[in-house]
Amino acid sequence: MLKPSRLSRGLRFASQTPPRDTRYARINDADLKNFEKILGKSYVKTEEIDSFNKDWTKWYSGNGACVLLPSTSEEISAILRHCHERRIAVVPQAGNTGLVGGGIPVHDEVILSVRRMNREFDFDPDTGVLSCDVGHVLEELEGKVGEFGYMMPFDLGAKGSCLIGGNLSTCAGGIRLLRYGSLHSHLLGLRVVLPDAKGSLVEFGSELRKDNTSLHAHHLFLGSEGQLGVITGVKMTCVTKPISVQSAMLGVNTFDECRKILRIAKTKLGEILSSFELMDRETIGVLEDNLQFSNVIKTNPRFNILVETSGTNIDHDREKVDNFLEYCLSERLANDGVQAKSAEEHRLMWRLRESATIALTLDGIVFKNDFSLPLHSFYQLTEEVRARVGGAAKRVVCYGHMGDGNSHLNVTSTKENADRVYKMLYPFVYEWVVKHGGSISAEHGIGQLKRPYVNLGKSTEERNLIRSLKTLFDPREILNPYKFL
Amino acid sequence: MLKPSRLSRGLRFASQTPPRDTRYARINDADLKNFEKILGKSYVKTEEIDSFNKDWTKWYSGNGACVLLPSTSEEISAILRHCHERRIAVVPQAGNTGLVGGGIPVHDEVILSVRRMNREFDFDPDTGVLSCDVGHVLEELEGKVGEFGYMMPFDLGAKGSCLIGGNLSTCAGGIRLLRYGSLHSHLLGLRVVLPDAKGSLVEFGSELRKDNTSLHAHHLFLGSEGQLGVITGVKMTCVTKPISVQSAMLGVNTFDECRKILRIAKTKLGEILSSFELMDRETIGVLEDNLQFSNVIKTNPRFNILVETSGTNIDHDREKVDNFLEYCLSERLANDGVQAKSAEEHRLMWRLRESATIALTLDGIVFKNDFSLPLHSFYQLTEEVRARVGGAAKRVVCYGHMGDGNSHLNVTSTKENADRVYKMLYPFVYEWVVKHGGSISAEHGIGQLKRPYVNLGKSTEERNLIRSLKTLFDPREILNPYKFL
Numbered sequence: 001m002l003k004p005s006r007l008s009r010g011l012r013f014a015s016q017t018p019p020r021d022t023r024y025a026r027i028n029d030a031d032l033k034n035f036e037k038i039l040g041k042s043y044v045k046t047e048e049i050d051s052f053n054k055d056w057t058k059w060y061s062g063n064g065a066c067v068l069l070p071s072t073s074e075e076i077s078a079i080l081r082h083c084h085e086r087r088i089a090v091v092p093q094a095g096n097t098g099l100v101g102g103g104i105p106v107h108d109e110v111i112l113s114v115r116r117m118n119r120e121f122d123f124d125p126d127t128g129v130l131s132c133d134v135g136h137v138l139e140e141l142e143g144k145v146g147e148f149g150y151m152m153p154f155d156l157g158a159k160g161s162c163l164i165g166g167n168l169s170t171c172a173g174g175i176r177l178l179r180y181g182s183l184h185s186h187l188l189g190l191r192v193v194l195p196d197a198k199g200s201l202v203e204f205g206s207e208l209r210k211d212n213t214s215l216h217a218h219h220l221f222l223g224s225e226g227q228l229g230v231i232t233g234v235k236m237t238c239v240t241k242p243i244s245v246q247s248a249m250l251g252v253n254t255f256d257e258c259r260k261i262l263r264i265a266k267t268k269l270g271e272i273l274s275s276f277e278l279m280d281r282e283t284i285g286v287l288e289d290n291l292q293f294s295n296v297i298k299t300n301p302r303f304n305i306l307v308e309t310s311g312t313n314i315d316h317d318r319e320k321v322d323n324f325l326e327y328c329l330s331e332r333l334a335n336d337g338v339q340a341k342s343a344e345e346h347r348l349m350w351r352l353r354e355s356a357t358i359a360l361t362l363d364g365i366v367f368k369n370d371f372s373l374p375l376h377s378f379y380q381l382t383e384e385v386r387a388r389v390g391g392a393a394k395r396v397v398c399y400g401h402m403g404d405g406n407s408h409l410n411v412t413s414t415k416e417n418a419d420r421v422y423k424m425l426y427p428f429v430y431e432w433v434v435k436h437g438g439s440i441s442a443e444h445g446i447g448q449l450k451r452p453y454v455n456l457g458k459s460t461e462e463r464n465l466i467r468s469l470k471t472l473f474d475p476r477e478i479l480n481p482y483k484f485l
Numbered sequence: 486m487l488k489p490s491r492l493s494r495g496l497r498f499a500s501q502t503p504p505r506d507t508r509y510a511r512i513n514d515a516d517l518k519n520f521e522k523i524l525g526k527s528y529v530k531t532e533e534i535d536s537f538n539k540d541w542t543k544w545y546s547g548n549g550a551c552v553l554l555p556s557t558s559e560e561i562s563a564i565l566r567h568c569h570e571r572r573i574a575v576v577p578q579a580g581n582t583g584l585v586g587g588g589i590p591v592h593d594e595v596i597l598s599v600r601r602m603n604r605e606f607d608f609d610p611d612t613g614v615l616s617c618d619v620g621h622v623l624e625e626l627e628g629k630v631g632e633f634g635y636m637m638p639f640d641l642g643a644k645g646s647c648l649i650g651g652n653l654s655t656c657a658g659g660i661r662l663l664r665y666g667s668l669h670s671h672l673l674g675l676r677v678v679l680p681d682a683k684g685s686l687v688e689f690g691s692e693l694r695k696d697n698t699s700l701h702a703h704h705l706f707l708g709s710e711g712q713l714g715v716i717t718g719v720k721m722t723c724v725t726k727p728i729s730v731q732s733a734m735l736g737v738n739t740f741d742e743c744r745k746i747l748r749i750a751k752t753k754l755g756e757i758l759s760s761f762e763l764m765d766r767e768t769i770g771v772l773e774d775n776l777q778f779s780n781v782i783k784t785n786p787r788f789n790i791l792v793e794t795s796g797t798n799i800d801h802d803r804e805k806v807d808n809f810l811e812y813c814l815s816e817r818l819a820n821d822g823v824q825a826k827s828a829e830e831h832r833l834m835w836r837l838r839e840s841a842t843i844a845l846t847l848d849g850i851v852f853k854n855d856f857s858l859p860l861h862s863f864y865q866l867t868e869e870v871r872a873r874v875g876g877a878a879k880r881v882v883c884y885g886h887m888g889d890g891n892s893h894l895n896v897t898s899t900k901e902n903a904d905r906v907y908k909m910l911y912p913f914v915y916e917w918v919v920k921h922g923g924s925i926s927a928e929h930g931i932g933q934l935k936r937p938y939v940n941l942g943k944s945t946e947e948r949n950l951i952r953s954l955k956t957l958f959d960p961r962e963i964l965n966p967y968k969f970l
Contacts, residue, residue: 125748126744126747126861127859127860128751173695177694177695181666182670185666185669186666187669194950200950202946202950203944203947204947206857206924208857208922208923208927209662209889209890209891210662210667210886210889210891210927210928211857212655212924212926212927212928212929212930212931213924213926213931214939214943214947214951214969215708215709215713215954215970216656216669216704216705216707216709217947217950217951219669219701219707220700220702220704222704223700223701224701240752240756242756243755263610267725267797268797269797270725270728270798271757271795310756312752312753312754312755316798316804316805320797320801372693372694372696374609374612374692375611375612376611405693406694406695437691437692437693439691439693439695439698441697441698442693442696442697443697446697446698458699459687459688461685462687462688462689462699462702464685466699466700468957469700469702469957472957484699
């Protein structure tokens, strides 16, 4: 297996990494002593901290001098109070499953890991409201609320290791967004520690679905990537766990037909539609070549659509999916349509979609992207990139949450060509996306990767206001520096 | 028809209205000249402005010296620039359908009406994203997106006259929240004019469902009641219009059974459940006595539950509602259950629920409330109030969006007893609600009505932060003063 090399990392960041900000103090023995006083010796780590300093893709690595592992909000408050006073830079870190280096130090920031923040768990089965600390693994929460007949309202590939705190900080999207909406739909309240002189511990919102007694400031922390405060607890709604989950795949000739099928899915499947995923032929190719998977649709179509429904009545749901497939086939919008008739068939369909990332890492150097695009230009970008990078790349692959307008355009290359491909891609794709009314970061965030491009398309007024908000919450700018704010 | 009198208004506000803040300039001729220069003479009104200075319930009235009627964001920017420079206080006003006086001047604030802001309307039927100015009436928007097979994701009694801008500023809830979530679920972007030296016009967010390229600052304006900036445009998602809408009513003996029925509705109706409304026996009484309506359930039950489903398949939906009713009856959770079999029956059920407000105004002086409560104490408050106010009140009535934990407790009295009832109720109910983990404003907002109680249960840390945010957005505090911030 090829590993993304230092070379490619260098390619992306050599000219982009901002220099260390000399306003920040360097950690000394007295700091460590104080952290040990707050947390106890075992939870201030200065050795064997490589796994905290590097992200799992090995693209990003920092030189954080120590890792702090608090288990209460009060400990985090004491830490931030100290760091504020000494002006020590801090990077909050959750499950370290991000793709843009948002939770990895750029220089020598102290790493504040929330993975031990997993004491509180409370669930109200009447209302479906979950109150918990942010160090819980998403999949564990899924299991726990599942016992009450509920489900977490979002799901993503990293669920086995990502923490709910990281999901909130990045406003994670994932494969259920089409049905259940973004995390803003489910957020009711947050407990946050601010990096101010007092390490203020603030509770925003409540456990109530409707509460208009204050500014809804908790929503400001979603997607703020740990740059305004450290989220330590959340109150959010969960959704009723479906009794019936149906999947189907369709083989389609043109992207225009894919768009038509999406509108039909919204009408015919309506309230039970929970995913509408796209994989182009090249995505299937990388799965076949690197993982020896074979497509469920056997005719090698230009586009594969994976539709999922979640509902409360198996018979009703199957009938709806049948009607939907029949309509698409009879109107010749799709050439092939397969409804999963067993758990095994369902698994096979989703294995294709979920293994795309792994299959790509086996393909060579991967240039990953995470764009939102209006549907009329959704696939156009892939075609333009394919024409542009020509033979220099190994593959140009597009898959993603088409139902949400979220495209994951991935380009792979050999080590030798990586430099060339990189230069052909960036900033071309970012500029293209902004020009076409899209977003250069749909769900992965900005982190280190997209910091140089974060102002593309943003007005001076917005930037000024965002800066003022940062200053208000983090007056000494100690929280997650060198990132987008 | 009895009208709420000045007496009762006096009761509520005599000791509460804050004095005029002398930092604010009084409008002079030069100001009016400048406004006329910006808007044209016809859109600066100083006469016949009573309907802007009073709210529709006639509870609140101010002495705004002029009404400004801009039709573009640029005009609003010029107005706020001028008002910032001169430190003139401004109250933004939308449809003037609020219940807490949030859009009514307290003293002589300039009234900035957005009702002419209704030029832009754009809708993308692929994605269901609406982009429009804030002066559109909710019902008109409902009609316009309806032509594309979509529906606004919220609905409320005032839909015929409320404006989308007011809905956003108050984070309006309403009867679809259970199914579609709060406005945070649907907000994608806002255009806002800030009351700063430049009258900055800022665009937050985008038309995209997923966009993690900036702070999600637009969410801060939802529920801010026009105190941070003037919202002039919105981008939001609409939902697929249901093909099948089913209603059913149940007669229930105890509130505990109502709770059980809610959980069963979530399981058996699942994805099609769109409303779960409660009316107690006293609510039906006020409808019978003042409007001569008769209940659909003929056995005069202690509680009436009105359930609505919205889906894409009539047969499936009716079968689900049948199963649900059958289950509730066979398990003896409900004594009666009626499914609406015609549009007329559906209308009769909803007329009961929607006419409660009118029926109450015919009953005498009305003390309205809008609480969120955890379900375990949802009805307990009504019982305690009933015991407390005893014979002094005419009626103590509870109805509301039980599925969202939102209770509308209403107490009526004669003019003569109003003073006594008022004193028995307040601040007792507010303190009770906060003590029991509820919210004193679920969806109506704070406005003038609840300003004295807004800090109940809020921490110093939160209050400080909220204050700082206000100062950041509105440094001269000109926007909607004397309200909650």
